Amino acid sequence: MSTATPTATAAATDAHRSALRRALRVTASEKWDLNRRFPVVMARASGAHAWDINGRQYVDLTSCSGAAPLGAGYEPVVAHAAAEMRRTGGILPGPLSVHRVELAERLAEIFPVAERSIFFRTGSCATTAAVRLARAFTGLNHVLTSGFHGWHDWQLQDRPEMGLPDRDRDSVEFRYNLDLLDELASVQRVAAVIITPEVNFFxxxxxxxLQRLVHRHGALLILDEVMTGFRYGIGGYHMAVGLTPDLITLSKGLANGMALSAVAGRADVLAAAEKTYMGNTYQREVTPFAAALSTLHALRDGTLLARMREVGEQLIKGLNEVFARQQVAAWAFAWPTMFDVVFANAELGHAFFQEMWARGFLMQYGGRFMPSAAVSDADVQAAVEAAGEALPAAQSRMEGTGGDPDPVAAAVRFARDHFVATPGAVRRWFTGPVCG
Structure with a gap:
């Protein structure tokens, strides 16, 4: 790779510091935009590469947090979306367009459970809408939930660090614990259970x-496939493993980076929209629907998904070789298109990812590796070589790099910290860091 990779000192130039101060003054969050991400102001991206305002180049191993599985600026999608924007004016006076109808029909072809679809802008909106539909359809308020579903209050109320003053007492976290789910659903009738499939752990x-339990209790099953819908395989996670959820939510990858999400599922449940309000101004915008139609066309034969899987397999193998060679208790594992890296010592994990960023590779500890189809073999080789340099550099920053070398114990802590799973649930189901 001919990337002029940044260094920790180069990234802190006066110009960049000034840009960061400017961003913090008017829009940026130090906690969410900088400390948990990359302390850098980006200028542009193409494929799997991105450039900051100083012209430094990076390799993105997250596909823009999963939003762009084809790579940034994938030309067929850009060309089609731009052409339709010019042809239609970009936004229409009414909420119905041919593009919206065609996309709903296309989703029904890809996902047999998607008899009807309603569209929104973000995954957070889609999961909130799915819960509202379930409540409207069943006439019940109580909802059980596990996993990350977005930034709305009900989605974060079991995370004390979010500082929410009140809670929705009809939304209860069961922490991936099926015994707890069974107990809670036995005490009070439940409208729906919404869960994000953590496919690398469960x-x-x-x-x-889970599905058997949910339906035994007469509740609806909402599968949050915002992450997995266009990355696990054609038809999402539920088709691959034989699930029949009542509703699914989709977003990341649906329009290869343009803001679009969907709630799809049983026609009778979606018809509950007539009992409540599901309108939103930007259903009138044509461009995301055009981008989505082009994205699904590109994904339809599985070639690009196969490339994503190949890249993931290479990265998993290369990273694990680095960890083994340097005798560090860390593991890259599970589904190649969306794999996790877990360190026995979480602080070492954070330091490692900071060192990788300093070498020009975008990733974050606790954030899933979601390489795009645009990542090249040379990018993978460069990333593995950089990991071999970054790991000892990270170790040198630590007073101690210990931690329980048991991968299950490390996974338990990781799951507890990152998606609030109970230790018992992880220990019961997690078989170890084996590539899927």
């Missing part, structure tokens, strides 16, 4: 047992 058997 196997298909877990989700199949």
């Amino acid at each position: 196997p298909p058997e877990y989700h199949q047992e």
Whole structure:
């Protein structure tokens, strides 16, 4: 790779410091935009590469947090969306367009459970809308939830660090614990159970047992496939493992970076929209629907998904070789298109990812690796070589790099910290860091 990779000192130039101060003054969050991400102001991206305002180049191993599985600026999508924007004016006076109808029909072809679809802008909006639909359809308020579903209050109320003053007492976190789910659903009738499939920690058997429990209690199953819908495989996670959720939510990858999400599922449940309000101004915008139609066309034969899987497999293999060679208790594992890296010592994990960023590779500890189809073999080789340099550099910053070398113990802590799973649930189902 001919990337002029940045260094920790080069990234802190006066110009960049000034840009960061400017951003913090008017829009940026130090916690969410800088400390948890990359302390850098980006200028542009193309494929798997991005450039900051100083012209330094990076390799993005997250595909823009999963939003652009084809790579940034994928030309067929850009060309089609731009052409339709020019042809239609970009936004229409009414909420119905041919593009919206065609996209709903296309989703029904890809996802047999998607008899109808309603569209929004973000995954957070889609999951909130799915819960509202379930409540309207069933006439019940109580909802059980596990996993990350977005930034709305009900989605974060079990995370004390979010500082929310009140809570929705009809939304209860069961922390991926099926015994707790069974107990809670036995005490009070439940409208729906909404869960994000954490496919690297909980196997298909877990989700199949979950579905049996949910339907036994007469509740709706909402599968939050915002992450997995266009990355696990054609048809999402539920089709791959034989689930039949009542509703699914989709977003990341739907329009290869343009803001679009969907709630799809049973026609009778979606018809509950007539009992409540599901309108939003930007259903009138044509461009995201055009981008989505082009994205689904590109993904339809599985070639680009196969490339994403190949890249992920190479990265998993290369990173694990680095960890083994340097005798560090860390593991890259599970589904190649969306794999996790877990360190026995979480602080070492954070330091490692900071060192990788300093070498020009964008990733974050606790954030899933979601390489795009645009990542090249040379990018992978460069990333693995950089990991071999970054790991000892990270170790040198630590007073101690210990931690329980048991991968299950490390996974338990990771799951507890990153998606609020109970230790018992992880220990019951997690079989170890084996590539899917």
